[in-house]
Amino acid sequence: MLLSLNSFLILGAVLFCIGLFGALSKRNAVSVLMGIEIMLNAVNITLVAFASSSTGTAHGARLTGQIFAIFIITVAAAEAAVALAMIIAIYRRRNSVDVSEINMMKW
Amino acid sequence: MDIFVRDIWVIPLLPLIALVLNLFIIRPLDVAYRDRSAHAGAAHDGHAEHSSSEAHYTAEELIESSYVSALDTIDGHIDTPAAMNHALQTAQKTSGGKQAVALMRQLEQHPEHPHGKPTIYARLAGYVGIAGMFGSFAWAIGALFAMFNNASLQKGLTIPLYNWLTFGSISYHVNFYVDSLTVVMLVVVTAVSVLVQFYSQEYIESEEPRGYSRFFAWLSLFAISMMILTLSANFLMIFIGWELVGVSSYLLIGFLGKDAPKIDGGRPSPSAAALKAFVTNRVGDFGFLIGIMILFAQTGTFTFTEIPQKLQGTDVTLITAAMILVFCGAVGKSAQFPLHVWLPDAMEGPTPVSALIHAATMVAAGVYLVARTFLLFHAYAGPQASMVVAYTGGFTALFAALIATVQVDLKRVLAYSTISQLGYMFVGLGVAGTDGPGMFHLMTHAFFKALLFLGSGGVLHALSGQQNMRKMGGLATKIPLVAFPFLLATLSISGMPFLSGFFSKDEIIAQTLANGDVALYVITVFTAFLTAFYMFRAWFLTFGGKGGALGGLWGGKYRGEVHPHAPGIRIWLPLMLLAIPTVFLGYWGFAPLGGNFNAFITGNPAAAPFGNPFADPMTYVSIALAFLGIGIAWLMYGMEVIPADALTRNPVGKGLHALFFNKFYVDELYMALIRFGIFLFAKIAVSIDKYVIDGIINGIGSGVLGIGRGLRKVETGRLQNYGAAFFGGALIIAAAFIAVVYFGK
Numbered sequence: 001m002l003l004s005l006n007s008f009l010i011l012g013a014v015l016f017c018i019g020l021f022g023a024l025s026k027r028n029a030v031s032v033l034m035g036i037e038i039m040l041n042a043v044n045i046t047l048v049a050f051a052s053s054s055t056g057t058a059h060g061a062r063l064t065g066q067i068f069a070i071f072i073i074t075v076a077a078a079e080a081a082v083a084l085a086m087i088i089a090i091y092r093r094r095n096s097v098d099v100s101e102i103n104m105m106k107w
Numbered sequence: 108m109d110i111f112v113r114d115i116w117v118i119p120l121l122p123l124i125a126l127v128l129n130l131f132i133i134r135p136l137d138v139a140y141r142d143r144s145a146h147a148g149a150a151h152d153g154h155a156e157h158s159s160s161e162a163h164y165t166a167e168e169l170i171e172s173s174y175v176s177a178l179d180t181i182d183g184h185i186d187t188p189a190a191m192n193h194a195l196q197t198a199q200k201t202s203g204g205k206q207a208v209a210l211m212r213q214l215e216q217h218p219e220h221p222h223g224k225p226t227i228y229a230r231l232a233g234y235v236g237i238a239g240m241f242g243s244f245a246w247a248i249g250a251l252f253a254m255f256n257n258a259s260l261q262k263g264l265t266i267p268l269y270n271w272l273t274f275g276s277i278s279y280h281v282n283f284y285v286d287s288l289t290v291v292m293l294v295v296v297t298a299v300s301v302l303v304q305f306y307s308q309e310y311i312e313s314e315e316p317r318g319y320s321r322f323f324a325w326l327s328l329f330a331i332s333m334m335i336l337t338l339s340a341n342f343l344m345i346f347i348g349w350e351l352v353g354v355s356s357y358l359l360i361g362f363l364g365k366d367a368p369k370i371d372g373g374r375p376s377p378s379a380a381a382l383k384a385f386v387t388n389r390v391g392d393f394g395f396l397i398g399i400m401i402l403f404a405q406t407g408t409f410t411f412t413e414i415p416q417k418l419q420g421t422d423v424t425l426i427t428a429a430m431i432l433v434f435c436g437a438v439g440k441s442a443q444f445p446l447h448v449w450l451p452d453a454m455e456g457p458t459p460v461s462a463l464i465h466a467a468t469m470v471a472a473g474v475y476l477v478a479r480t481f482l483l484f485h486a487y488a489g490p491q492a493s494m495v496v497a498y499t500g501g502f503t504a505l506f507a508a509l510i511a512t513v514q515v516d517l518k519r520v521l522a523y524s525t526i527s528q529l530g531y532m533f534v535g536l537g538v539a540g541t542d543g544p545g546m547f548h549l550m551t552h553a554f555f556k557a558l559l560f561l562g563s564g565g566v567l568h569a570l571s572g573q574q575n576m577r578k579m580g581g582l583a584t585k586i587p588l589v590a591f592p593f594l595l596a597t598l599s600i601s602g603m604p605f606l607s608g609f610f611s612k613d614e615i616i617a618q619t620l621a622n623g624d625v626a627l628y629v630i631t632v633f634t635a636f637l638t639a640f641y642m643f644r645a646w647f648l649t650f651g652g653k654g655g656a657l658g659g660l661w662g663g664k665y666r667g668e669v670h671p672h673a674p675g676i677r678i679w680l681p682l683m684l685l686a687i688p689t690v691f692l693g694y695w696g697f698a699p700l701g702g703n704f705n706a707f708i709t710g711n712p713a714a715a716p717f718g719n720p721f722a723d724p725m726t727y728v729s730i731a732l733a734f735l736g737i738g739i740a741w742l743m744y745g746m747e748v749i750p751a752d753a754l755t756r757n758p759v760g761k762g763l764h765a766l767f768f769n770k771f772y773v774d775e776l777y778m779a780l781i782r783f784g785i786f787l788f789a790k791i792a793v794s795i796d797k798y799v800i801d802g803i804i805n806g807i808g809s810g811v812l813g814i815g816r817g818l819r820k821v822e823t824g825r826l827q828n829y830g831a832a833f834f835g836g837a838l839i840i841a842a843a844f845i846a847v848v849y850f851g852k
Contacts, residue, residue, distance in 0.1 A: 020834060024827050032827070103824030 008049030015042035029087045029097040033080065040076045044069040108256050111249035115266060115285050118243045118250075118293055119334040122300075125239030126327040129232045129320060137228035137320040225312055225319040232320035236327050237304045243330070244297035250290045254707070261287040261710035265340050265412065277407060284340030284411065287707050291546060292337045292475055295553045298688075299467035300330040302681040306561055307459040309677035310568055314457055315363060322362060326463065329355035333468045337475065341409035342399045345479070349392065349436065349472065356469050357385045360456035374516075374574075377455040384449040391439020391446050398432030401425065402483075411479060418487050427489040433480060434496055441473025441529045444503040448774055450526055454518040458564030461518060465525050466556035474532045474549050478542040485540070497537025497619075501630045504530030506771070508637035512644065513767045516574045517563050520645045521556070524600065527634060528552050534631060535615040538622040541714060543705035547696050548611035554692060555596040555608055558685035562593035565678050566649060569671040576648040577666060583650035584662035585671045588679035590650045592686040597646045599689050601639035602733040604720075607693030609730075613720045614696060616729055635729050639736030647744035659745030 019042055022035025051065025091097050225233075254260045263286035271279040304326055311322050332355050336348025361381030375383075403409060405425065406417035418426060437443070442450035442465075450470070454461055464470070477484065477496060484492050504527045511523035528548070535545030567574060569586050583590035599608035612635060619627040652663025665671070696704040698716035706714040720726040742748045754760040769775070821832075 024831050024834075099827060100825060102826070105826060105829065106822055106824035 005049055005053040008045055008053075012042045012046035012049065015039075015045065018042075027098050027100050029090070029099050029102075030084075032099055033083050033087070036083075037076060037080065040072055044072055047072070108249070108253040109260065111246060111253045112260050112264060112285050112290075113266065115246075115250060115283055115289075115293075115338060116268065117246050118297065119331050119338065121242040121246070122236075122239040122327040122330045122334070125235045126324055126331060128235050129324040129327065133228050133232040133235065134320040134324060137226050137232065140226045140228055141317070225316040229316070229319035230308075232323045233304070233308050236323035237301065237308075239327060240297060240301040240304050240330060243334070244294075244301045247290065247293040247297045250285070251294050254287055254290055258710075258712060260285075261707060263412070263710065279343060279409070280341065281344060282340035282410075283338040285338065287710050288475075288478055288542065288546065289337055291550060291708060292471070293334065295471070295550055296330065296333050296337065296468050299553055299557045299685075300326070300333075300463060302684055303459045303463045303557070303561070306462075306564070306678055306681040307457075309675050310459050310564055311457060313568060314572075318362060322359075322457070325355060325358045325362070326459075329359060329463065329468065333472065336472055341411060342402065343409045345476065346396070346399065349395070349440065349476075352440070352469050352472055353385055353388050353392075356453070356464050357381045359460040359464060360384050360453045362457055362460065363455070375452050375455055380449075380452040380455040384453045387446050387449040388439045391436045393435070394432040395436025395439075398429045398435070401429035401432065405429075415482055415487060418483075421487075423487075423489050426483070426487050427492045430480070430484050430488040430492040431495050434477065434484075434492070434499075437473030437476045437533075438499060439473070440476070441470045441533070442526050443473070443499050443530065443533065444506055445773070447503060447507065447526050448770075448777060451519050451522040451770070454516075454522050458518070458560060458567055461522075462557045462560035462564065465522060466560050467553035470525060470529055471549050471553060474529065474536065474545060477533065477536045478546050478549075481536065481542040484536075493537045495537075497534050497624070497627060500530040500533025500535075500537060501627045502530070503527070504534065504634045505630050505637075506530075508634045508641065509767050510770050511641040512637060513764055515576050517566060517576050517579070517645060517649055518560075518574055520576075520641060521559050521563055524559075524638065524642065525556055527638065528556065528600070531612060531615050531631065531634070534627060535618060538624055538627065539615075539618040541705055541709050543696075543708050543714070543717065544611070544614045544618050546708050547704050547717070548615055551599070551607040551611040551688070551692050554685055554688040555599040558592055558596040558682060558689055559600070561678075561682055561685065562589050562596065563649075565589035565593075565674050565682065568674055568678060570667060570669045573667055573669055576645065578669075579649045579665070579667055580652040581650070581655055581663035581665040582671060583655065583660075585665070586673055589674060589682060590661075592679075592682040592689070593650065594646065595686050596689050597642045601642050601737060602635050602729060604730055605693075606690055607688065610693030610696050610717070610720065613726055613729060614717045617718055617720070617723060617725065620725060632729050632732060636732040636736045639733040640740050643737045643740035644744050647740060651745050653745070653747040655745075658741065659747070660741070663745075 016039050019035045019038030019040075022038060023032050024035075026032050026035060047065040047069045051062055051069075054062050054065070056062065087097055090102065094101070263284060266283040266285065268281045268283060271281050273279070304323065307322060307326065311319055315322070329352070332348055332351030334348075336345055336352055339345040339348055358381075361378045363377040399409070402414060402418075405421050406414050408414060408417060439446045450465060453465060456464070484496065507523040507526035507530065511520050511527065514520045514523060532545045532548050532552070535548055536542060539545065565586060566579065566582060566589060569582070569589070570579065573579070583594075595606070599606040602609045602612050616628065616631045616635065619631055647659060647663075651659045651661060652666075653659050655661050655663030694700055695702045695707075696717045698719050699721075703714070703716040705716055706712050739749075743751055743753070755764045766772070821828075
């Protein structure tokens with residue numbers, strides 16, 4: 001069975017939804033972070049799928065999406081570091097990583 | 108000689124110079140000098156000896172701060188003029204009469220009385236004002252004689268001053284126009300003004316010396332306004348002069364301010380009277396302005412000399428309407444029914460002002476306006492326009508004369524007499540073929556009515572402001588120098604043969620009959636009878652009475668409390684001078700002696716002179732009626748053979764007396780209209796404002812606030828909620844996009 005482009009896209013979409021759900025519904029900040037990571041990887045799958053199915057003839061046409069994905073992995077690593085640092089900072093201050101208790105982003 | 112006519116602008120310029128000098132140089136000096144001398148005087152009087160804190164205030168400062176506070180500081184003791192004034196007002200309100208008089212006397216004799224002598228600068232203001240006015244008067248006389256010399260000047264001459272504005276093809280010019288009408292008017296205005304100013308020196312000195320310099324400034328301003336009105340060559344300028352006259356009359360009527368102490372209570376305050384005059388005039392001016400606009404829309408010009416030829420072919424109905432609207436302005440200014448209500452109240456101004464405004468100048472403005480646009484009224488508008496003029500005049504003449512027969516205030520009798528005589532002028536302008544009869548009466552009336560007013564001022568001066576004729580009587584022997592010219596003027600206005608009032612009034616009465624208007628003839632003749640009656644009633648009540656010489660004609664029993672003091676030369680000299688035209692001016696219109704006023708005023712040497720009154724049998728009817736009126740007044744108030752209440756014993760007479768005495772309840776009617784009409788409208792407007800407008804404004808406010816309160820809950824501060832909203836929003840947009848892409852085709 002040849003996997004069509006749509007299969008990858010559906011996988012990406014499903015993964016994105018799972019990630020989104022996790023990011024929006026979990027109370028633990030680490031779980032939220034994990035949800036975000038899943039969403040990023042869902043996007044990566046989509047990008048790579050588009051890149052490999054591309055029929056473009058221009059120089060580097062098929063590579064653009066893959067390079068994009070590598071960039072996202074890099075940025076996601078940095079982001080995970082920052083987010084974990086924030087979570088640790090919040091934990092030190094509040095003794096909790098429950099995001100439902102963090103409601104400082106008002107006004 | 109022609110230079111007097113060509114450089115006619117000198118006439119308003121001279122009082123203008125006087126005004127500027129008085130207002131900007133002499134008046135400030137007067138005030139500064141007065142304050143300094145007041146402080147010096149206060150220190151000299153040893154105010155510092157008082158131990159209490161109020162010792163720091165001079166009497167003048169107390170007056171100027173307020174009566175009430177003055178009363179508070181002195182703790183009820185009547186020992187400063189301020190407190191006395193206050194007590195005086197209270198006495199008028201509560202008891203009136205003798206107590207008020209006694210207090211008034213006490214007040215005047217108090218050493219700290221603010222009504223001291225005017226300063227040297229104040230006197231200088233008077234001299235400057237009089238000098239300016241006298242120069243104008245001399246120039247006006249020069250212009251009059253220039254016109255006698257050179258008859259071609261009577262036809263009219265436009266003196267361009269400058270071009271005010273130009274819009275496309277229309278230019279607004281500030282021009283003067285001089286013809287015989289203008290010159291006659293200017294002579295009247297300047298002659299009366301100069302005499303009034305001369306007279307005011309003594310009158311204002313005793314009435315309100317603090318305002319001495321201000322008074323002369325306003326008198327000059329008033330004269331200038333009237334001159335501008337008289338000299339204007341177009342409707343635009345006449346309207347400017349018209350409004351200036353309104354403003355200066357406001358300033359002069361309200362001159363004594365709202366707290367002017369009065370010896371007899373129950374009269375409106377000068378401030379209220381001034382406001383009433385101004386507002387009532389606005390009503391008429393509204394019509395005037397619309398009339399001017401209609402004429403301008405039809406002709407594209409304001410100039411009097413151009414309007415007639417450009418009106419060719421215009422709808423007559425429209426011109427008639429325009430002229431009736433223009434006449435509305437005249438009705439307001441000349442105090443004709445139904446806008447006459449301001450004039451009697453305007454008597455609250457100082458008496459020289461009454462003489463100036465209500466005899467010679469301001470009220471004459473309306474008559475002058477109709478005379479100036481006489482051609483439009485008679486040759487271009489339909490006959491209805493002049494009918495309106497004549498019948499308004501006739502009705503007002505009768506109406507005011509009826510009221511005048513029962514008034515007890517000397518100045519009010521004269522005020523209603525003025526309204527009545529102005530009615531005669533409008534009858535003259537409405538029925539006659541030229542503006543001659545109306546203007547002739549205006550001219551003679553100006554002099555004898557100015558004399559009557561200044562004479563009444565002499566009486567008031569002698570009696571410290573008493574105006575009630577019941578408190579007078581027999582004054583002829585006490586102040587003969589006032590009484591004698593006053594008697595001449597009374598005879599003149601009553602229509603005694605050979606006096607000027609007779610010639611002018613009789614010409615108007617003759618014109619009504621010549622015009623075939625029997626109703627107006629009856630009205631005017633009957634009014635002439637009433638005039639003779641009420642004027643002699645006033646004469647007998649004031650100067651005569653039972654026990655006087657010649658059956659009560661000269662002197663008699665004096666009923667007042669105040670000791671009359673004789674006026675000085677500055678009061679009686681103007682009266683004597685005014686007596687000259689009062690007696691002789693009428694001969695200008697007396698054909699057998701060669702007088703042809705009609706030819707002069709129309710600028711047409713071929714114009715027929717006024718009819719010889721002695722050749723007309725109908726004249727003897729009016730003479731007989733005048734004698735009858737005088738006779739009845741003599742019997743009732745001179746010899747007192749018939750009791751004064753003979754006619755008012757029966758209910759009909761009583762009712763009529765109440766009706767006349769209360770001026771036909773016109774003031775009350777207007778007040779009721781204002782209360783129930785305007786106030787009702789105001790209340791509706793208020794509720795609209797309160798509920799509709801405020802409702803919308805407050806609704807918007809509280810609505811926004813409520814929505815905000817609701818939306819505030821959305822902002823939880825939790826990142827996950829925001830994220831949900833963000834993605835939910837993105838989902839909705841995506842759904843919408845898909846829907847458009849798939850179903851929009």
